[in-house]
Amino acid sequence: MSPQHRVAIVGGGLWGRALASAAARAGSEVTLISRREEAPPEGVSASRDFSSATPARIVLLAVPSKHAVATAHELGPHLDGGHFLIHGVRGLVGEGLSTICEAIRRETPARRMGALGGPVLAAELAAGSPSLMVIGSRFREVIEAVREGFGSPGLRLYGTRDLTGLEWASALSGCFAVAIGYALESGLGPGLVGAFTTRTVHEAARIAVAAGGDQATMLGLAGLGDLLAAVGQGGRPEVTFGRALARGESIERAKSELGERIEALTLLPKLGAWTVAHGVRAPITHAIVEGLFQGVPREEVVRELMNAPFGADE
Amino acid sequence: MNQGAPIFHFNEARASIVEEVVDRVTARAKDPLTLLGDAIYNEVRRLTASSSNHPGLAEWRALARRLHTMSASDQKDELRRLAKHHAWDVAGNFNPRVYGVATRLMPPVLGAIVAPLATATSLRRLVDAAALADRIAIDGHVAHVSSLVEKGTIVYVPTHLSNMDSIVFGYALDRAGLPPATYGAGKNLFTNPVLSFFMHNLGAYKVDRRLRHTLYKDVLKTYSTVLIERGYHSLFFPGGTRSRSGGVERRLKLGLAGTGIEAFARTGGEGASHAKRVFFVPATISYLVTLEAETLISDFLQEAGKHRYIIEDDESSRVEKVAAFANKLLRHDGGVVIRFGEPLDPFGNRVDHEGRSLDGQGRVVDGLSYVRNRFGKITIDADRDAQYTRELGEAICQSFLRHTVVLATHLTAAVMMNRLRRAAETDDLFALLRVRQRVAVPRLEVAAEIAALRDTLLAMEKNNEVVVGASLRAASGEAILREAIRAWQGTHTTPVVEEQGSEVWIGDASLVFYYQNRLAAHGLALDVLAPKREGAAA
Numbered sequence: 001m002s003p004q005h006r007v008a009i010v011g012g013g014l015w016g017r018a019l020a021s022a023a024a025r026a027g028s029e030v031t032l033i034s035r036r037e038e039a040p041p042e043g044v045s046a047s048r049d050f051s052s053a054t055p056a057r058i059v060l061l062a063v064p065s066k067h068a069v070a071t072a073h074e075l076g077p078h079l080d081g082g083h084f085l086i087h088g089v090r091g092l093v094g095e096g097l098s099t100i101c102e103a104i105r106r107e108t109p110a111r112r113m114g115a116l117g118g119p120v121l122a123a124e125l126a127a128g129s130p131s132l133m134v135i136g137s138r139f140r141e142v143i144e145a146v147r148e149g150f151g152s153p154g155l156r157l158y159g160t161r162d163l164t165g166l167e168w169a170s171a172l173s174g175c176f177a178v179a180i181g182y183a184l185e186s187g188l189g190p191g192l193v194g195a196f197t198t199r200t201v202h203e204a205a206r207i208a209v210a211a212g213g214d215q216a217t218m219l220g221l222a223g224l225g226d227l228l229a230a231v232g233q234g235g236r237p238e239v240t241f242g243r244a245l246a247r248g249e250s251i252e253r254a255k256s257e258l259g260e261r262i263e264a265l266t267l268l269p270k271l272g273a274w275t276v277a278h279g280v281r282a283p284i285t286h287a288i289v290e291g292l293f294q295g296v297p298r299e300e301v302v303r304e305l306m307n308a309p310f311g312a313d314e
Numbered sequence: 315m316n317q318g319a320p321i322f323h324f325n326e327a328r329a330s331i332v333e334e335v336v337d338r339v340t341a342r343a344k345d346p347l348t349l350l351g352d353a354i355y356n357e358v359r360r361l362t363a364s365s366s367n368h369p370g371l372a373e374w375r376a377l378a379r380r381l382h383t384m385s386a387s388d389q390k391d392e393l394r395r396l397a398k399h400h401a402w403d404v405a406g407n408f409n410p411r412v413y414g415v416a417t418r419l420m421p422p423v424l425g426a427i428v429a430p431l432a433t434a435t436s437l438r439r440l441v442d443a444a445a446l447a448d449r450i451a452i453d454g455h456v457a458h459v460s461s462l463v464e465k466g467t468i469v470y471v472p473t474h475l476s477n478m479d480s481i482v483f484g485y486a487l488d489r490a491g492l493p494p495a496t497y498g499a500g501k502n503l504f505t506n507p508v509l510s511f512f513m514h515n516l517g518a519y520k521v522d523r524r525l526r527h528t529l530y531k532d533v534l535k536t537y538s539t540v541l542i543e544r545g546y547h548s549l550f551f552p553g554g555t556r557s558r559s560g561g562v563e564r565r566l567k568l569g570l571a572g573t574g575i576e577a578f579a580r581t582g583g584e585g586a587s588h589a590k591r592v593f594f595v596p597a598t599i600s601y602l603v604t605l606e607a608e609t610l611i612s613d614f615l616q617e618a619g620k621h622r623y624i625i626e627d628d629e630s631s632r633v634e635k636v637a638a639f640a641n642k643l644l645r646h647d648g649g650v651v652i653r654f655g656e657p658l659d660p661f662g663n664r665v666d667h668e669g670r671s672l673d674g675q676g677r678v679v680d681g682l683s684y685v686r687n688r689f690g691k692i693t694i695d696a697d698r699d700a701q702y703t704r705e706l707g708e709a710i711c712q713s714f715l716r717h718t719v720v721l722a723t724h725l726t727a728a729v730m731m732n733r734l735r736r737a738a739e740t741d742d743l744f745a746l747l748r749v750r751q752r753v754a755v756p757r758l759e760v761a762a763e764i765a766a767l768r769d770t771l772l773a774m775e776k777n778n779e780v781v782v783g784a785s786l787r788a789a790s791g792e793a794i795l796r797e798a799i800r801a802w803q804g805t806h807t808t809p810v811v812e813e814q815g816s817e818v819w820i821g822d823a824s825l826v827f828y829y830q831n832r833l834a835a836h837g838l839a840l841d842v843l844a845p846k847r848e849g850a851a852a
Contacts (some may be wrong), residue, residue, distance in 0.1 A: 005688070057688050076675055081661065081683035082690065099327075106674030111661055111684060111705065138704075145688040294356045 002227045004029055005149035008056035012036040016062035018126035019088055019116075019150070020044045027126060027154040031056065041126070058086065058149050059110070064261055065091025065100060066095050072104035084142045084232060085110035086135070091263040098209070099167035114142045115163060117170035117222030119229035121219050121236065128154045128238075129234055134222045136166030139196075149191045158221060165213025169223035172204040174238055175264040175271060177230035179288045181242020181311050184231070186298045196284075197227055203284045207271070210280045245291070269293055283308040319463075319493035320519055320545045325595060326407040331544070332401045335536045339397045339529070346389040347381070349529050353396060354378045356527040371779040393529070400533040406496060406519035450482065454654035454717060456490050458667060459595055462657055465669035466591030467542045467572050471710055472652075473563055473598045474551035476605050477503060477630035480518070483549060483599060486652040496541055497549035498534070506630060521570075521578065528600055538570045542577035544594060552710060558614035560604065561831035561843045563708075570702035575660040578684040578850055579694050589671050591681065594706065596655035596713035600783070600832070602721045602797075603649070603805045605629050611828040615747070617625060649801070651721070653781060655713035660684075660704050662709035715835055720771055721737070721783040721812050723810075726798035727829030728839040729763045730811055738792050743842045747823045761791030767838065768794065780836055 005028040009020045012034025023030045024043035030113065031052045032040045040046040053075060063071045068089050085108060089100045101113045114137030125131055132198045135146040135157050143159035151157045160166055183196050204227075205218040217223065230239050241262050244254035255262070272289040275282035283305060291301040320327070343349055354374050361368040377392070384392065462468060472483055480497055487494055495672070496517040503521055519533060542548055554567035574592045581590035604610070609628040656664055657669040661684045666672055671681045684702065687693045734746055737753040774780045786794055795818070802810040802825075809821035810829070820826050833839040 013672075057690075073675075076673070077677065081677055081681070082686045086690065109673035109677065109679040109683075111702065138701050141688060261521065 005058060005145065007031070007034055007058045007060065007149050009054040009060045009062055010050070010075060011032075011081065012038060013064075014038075014122040014126070015088060016040050016060075016312050018122040019060060019062055020039060020218070021126050021128070022152070022155050023150050026148070026150050027151045028058075034278045037162045038230070038293055046298060047065050051078050053083070057082070058145055059282040060116075061085070061087035061089060061100075061104070063089065065089050065093050065263055066266075068093065069107060072107035072230075076108040079108045079110050080262040081109050081111060083108075083110045084114065084137075084139075084145055086114035086116060086137070086142065086146060087248050088116040090174045090269060092168070092171045092270075095270065095273075097267075097270060099164060099171075101163060101167060112142050113163070114139070114146060115167050115170070117226070118158075119221060119226040119242070123235070125155070128214045130154050130156075132156050132221060132225070133157065134145065134166060134220065136163040136217075136222075137161070138163050147206065160220070160222075162214045162215055164211065164218045165208055165217030167224050168208040168211045168213045169204070169218045169220070170226070171269075172207060172218070173223050173226035173230070174262075175235060175268050175288075176200045176204055176284070177238035178242040178245075178262070178264045178292070179284060180227060181228045181239035181244075182194040182288065182291060182298070183238075183242075183300075184239070185246035186302060188302070193231065195204035197231055200284055200312050201227060203282055207275060207280050207282060207285075210275075212277050238262060241265075281311050319547065319549070321494050322409055322410050323644065324406070324496070324517060324546070324668040327544070327587040328405055331537070331540055332398070332405050334540050335401045335533060336394060336397045338536050338540075339401075339532050340390065340394045342532070343390075343393055343529075346386070349393060349527075349532075350377070350381060350389060350396075354381070354530045356525070360526070383824045397533055398527075400530050401537060404519050404521070404534060404537050405496075408494075408496070408517040412638070414704075421494045427550060435731045449649055450453040450486060450489070451651045452486050452490050453651070455595075456492075456654055457657050458657055459654050461667040461719055462593050462665070463547070464671050466593055466666070467545050467577070468492075468495070468547040468657075469542065469551045469571060469592060469594050470547070470595050471594055472549070473570055473600075473714055474553050474556050475560065475599060475601060475610075476556060477506070477555075477628075478605055479551070480549065482650055483652060485598070490654075491520055493547060495547040495549040498538065507715050511789060515722070523557075526776055533569060535573050539573040539577045539580070542574055543581055543590060545590065546760050550690075552707065556606070556610060558610050559831045559834075559843050560607065560611065561834050562598070562718050564714075564835055564843070566710060567708050568703050571642065571706075572699065575685070575699040575702055576694050578660050578681065579692060579699075582682045582685065582692055591665075592660050593665060593669065594660065594710065594712045597651045597718060598651075598655070598714055598717045600651045600653070600719040600721055601649065602723050602801045604828070605805075607825060607828050608806055611774075611824050614828075615824060642747045651719040651720055651783065653717045658706065658709055658713075660706060662706045682849060695842055715745070715776050715780070715810040718832065718836070719780060719781045719783050720786065720833065722786060722794045722797035723801055723829045725767055725771075726760075726795055726811065727826045729760055729767060729817070729839055730826050732763070733760070734820060734826070742839060743840070746840075747827070749823065752819045754819040757792070757795070757813065757816050757818050760818050763791070764794050765791035770838065774836070786805060 007023045008031045009016050009030045010033045012032055016032065016034065020030050020032045021041040024041065030044045031047050032044050033047050033050060033052055035048055050083065059079065059214055061071060061156060087100050088190060093103045108160055116133055116135055118133035120131040121131055131154065133155065136141050137143050138161055147157045147159065153249065179200060180197060184195055201218065201224050204223060206214045207213050208218045232234050241254055241258055244257060245251065255296060268289055272285050275285055285304050287301050290296040291298060352376055353747060357374050358371065359749050361371045377762040459468065472479065480499060484494060494517055496519065498521040499518040500521045501522040519537065540549065550571040552566040552568050552571050553563035554569060557563060574594060578592040606629045659665050659681050662674060663679065670678045673679045687695065733755050734749060734753055738746055738749050740746060763848055768782065768786055771780055771782050775782050785797060799811055799813060806825060810825040812819055812821040830839040831843060834841040834843050
């Protein structure tokens with residue numbers, strides 16, 4: 001039995017609450033910092049004040065990517081170099097697509113940073129169903145601490161030192177999960193869905209490597225694992241969203257039906273531009289952007305992909 | 315000059331430093347058998363490669379035979395004996411009298427030529443020290459560095475182009491009113507006929523790069539840690555060796571500089587009264603001409619993997635070369651510019667004039683918080699510290715870029731290389747170096763392009779991205795071109811750039827490449843040096 005960890009979770013949405021439950025189940029002393037009125041999950045104390053993060057060692061940011069920098073900025077005065085600052089944000093920010101860790105680095109004194117990823121839904125995690133996640137950090141002690149602070153018989157945490165690769169894999173698999181929903185609804189047969197998923201993973205790996213990550217990370221839990229889950233999961237919001245778009249629904253309508261935030265929606269067009277700027281071949285990204293945002297009919301999107309020129313390594 | 319700095323009493327403290335190093339290395343050795351085995355393996359391999367009957371071989375082989383029958387305490391004793399041998403070999407010397415003479419009578423290179431034979435008096439007759447002061451320009455965050463000298467240990471981490479660097483830098487410290495720094499110099503410099511005198515007397519300690527075994531590296535790292543802990547300001551070239559390409563370092567080895575974190579954590583550990591702060595000061599050393607340019611660039615251009623790690627026979631070991639070089643320095647104001655960057659803590663944070671660490675928002679942060687583990691205890695954690703050191707390295711590289719001082723030769727070379735690329739219609743380096751026909755450029759065009767590039771650099775300077783050398787700021791393109799050509803003349807065996815009538819052309823494309831590389835990382839010159847992205851699949 002390792003000593004008890006003190007964990008502060010910033011962000012009271014579904015994801016933040018699920019992570020708070022997981023940490024409480026792991027025996028950690030957990031504070032959920034949120035401005036919402038809802039009662040905290042069982043075994044978790046609530047606070048509305050960022051200063052409640054000070055006594056914690058592990059501080060986890062679980063807010064939408066567009067609020068990550070501002071939240072970290074408010075959190076900054078309450079942290080020092082002893083805090084392990086991790087996040088569970090699936091996204092990349094700014095036009096240059098910075099990872100969340102890159103974007104928040106200057107906001108706080110914390111240096112030992114990390115990110116969570118992997119194929120797990122908030123609802124499953126909250127319910128304590130057996131789940132797997134990945135903790136990425138360049139610091140081994142952060143991986144160890146998060147494993148102790150969050151891991152339990154119901155939650156296994158794999159570790160990677162490839163933080164950049166993990167952050168990109170999380171964001172990319174979110175984007176491509178929309179694509180997979182779109183493909184599923186487009187009436188592709190199982191063979192073609194499998195093929196499409198595989199090519200998607202290859203493309204994501206090319207992108208992740210260009211961004212400074214390891215290919216292997218995209219082929220692991222946070223990339224391939226997450227996309228396989230997308231193929232199988234009915235409840236995954238990105239997949240539902242992709243399906244709705246393939247049916248010809250407008251983005252606005254699909255969004256309002258879902259009632260949940262889709263990070264991929266803002267990210268996909270930026271990703272398209274990023275791959276062009278970095279000379280990464282990304283036919284699937286471009287086809288999906290055309291299909292989703294430029295009203296290209298889905299038959300046309302499929303035809304385009306089937307006729308895309310081969311890359312040198314294919 | 316403040317004679318209170320610990321370095322002035324180094325020789326009295328030396329025995330106790332060596333003893334502490336040996337004690338620590340021995341105490342830390344969990345597995346003496348493996349360490350001894352590793353030392354035997356590496357030394358036998360190295361000595362066999364140099365000569366089949368090297369005198370040291372028999373001794374190592376005898377130890378190998380004894381090793382497995384030795385008791386645990388015998389192994390520990392043997393380890394201690396070896397650690398002691400290496401620690402004494404590493405330990406340096408500091409001669410305050412030589413220090414005074416050498417720093418007063420700069421340029422150091424000129425001193426170096428005559429010093430082994432001459433007395434201080436004859437030296438003084440040779441050189442007018444006051445006139446020399448202008449030749450080596452010192453700028454940047456000098457006052458900030460001065461304010462920290464008595465608040466902790468300073469670890470200088472400059473760029474590295476030449477074997478002259480440590481001496482030139484030592485001189486700059488003195489000129490700036492800063493106490494001298496001790497530094498680990500390659501063992502080959504101790505046998506260099508020109509430089510050895512300084513190495514032996516100015517607080518350098520010996521780093522023998524041929525020794526690859528763990529025990530030796532332990533001794534070296536521990537030695538450096540103990541020096542920093544005890545307040546000896548230190549100098550490391552974080553690039554590891556001289557830049558072969560002439561480019562500013564973009565990927566650092568850091569190596570010994572990484573010991574700064576351990577030293578800091580140790581002095582702040584349980585029972586310590588207060589942590590001794592450690593400050594890293596990045597600095598750039600910029601030369602109008604580099605003494606060893608020809609050797610270095612030809613080594614760079616060797617096929618990958620064939621670089622020589624240690625070069626023992628370059629220009630810096632030839633007296634007449636050094637003399638010619640020294641003369642060059644004497645004739646150019648600001649031919650060498652030393653620029654101090656903003657001081658950093660061991661974690662890459664900026665520090666204020668009180669020596670307190672500042673986070674990205676300028677808030678004071680307790681440096682010791684970075685070495686506390688997840689239970690709040692101050693620890694020495696090699697894995698963690700290696701990561702901090704990597705991040706520190708990134709901060710140092712950024713500082714190098716911002717404080718790169720562009721001089722006439724860099725600017726002229728960048729323009730000439732650009733013309734060559736346009737004429738040859740390629741960016742392939744080896745194709746460019748093989749271009750045989752003479753690419754003559756009208757002098758007026760060269761001058762205009764030099765002036766335009768200087769203006770671009772001045773604009774970048776406003777954003778703190780680079781520094782434009784003093785003589786270039788208001789000069790005409792033609793004046794800058796003339797300054798460069800004059801500087802190159804007689805420095806290198808082949809003319810770098812040639813001129814006739816109204817035309818200019820490249821005389822030695824390798825050297826043009828060498829000098830333009832100083833601007834490569836800024837995106838203003840041919841960049842074949844960009845390091846592979848961090849973390850990319852191996």
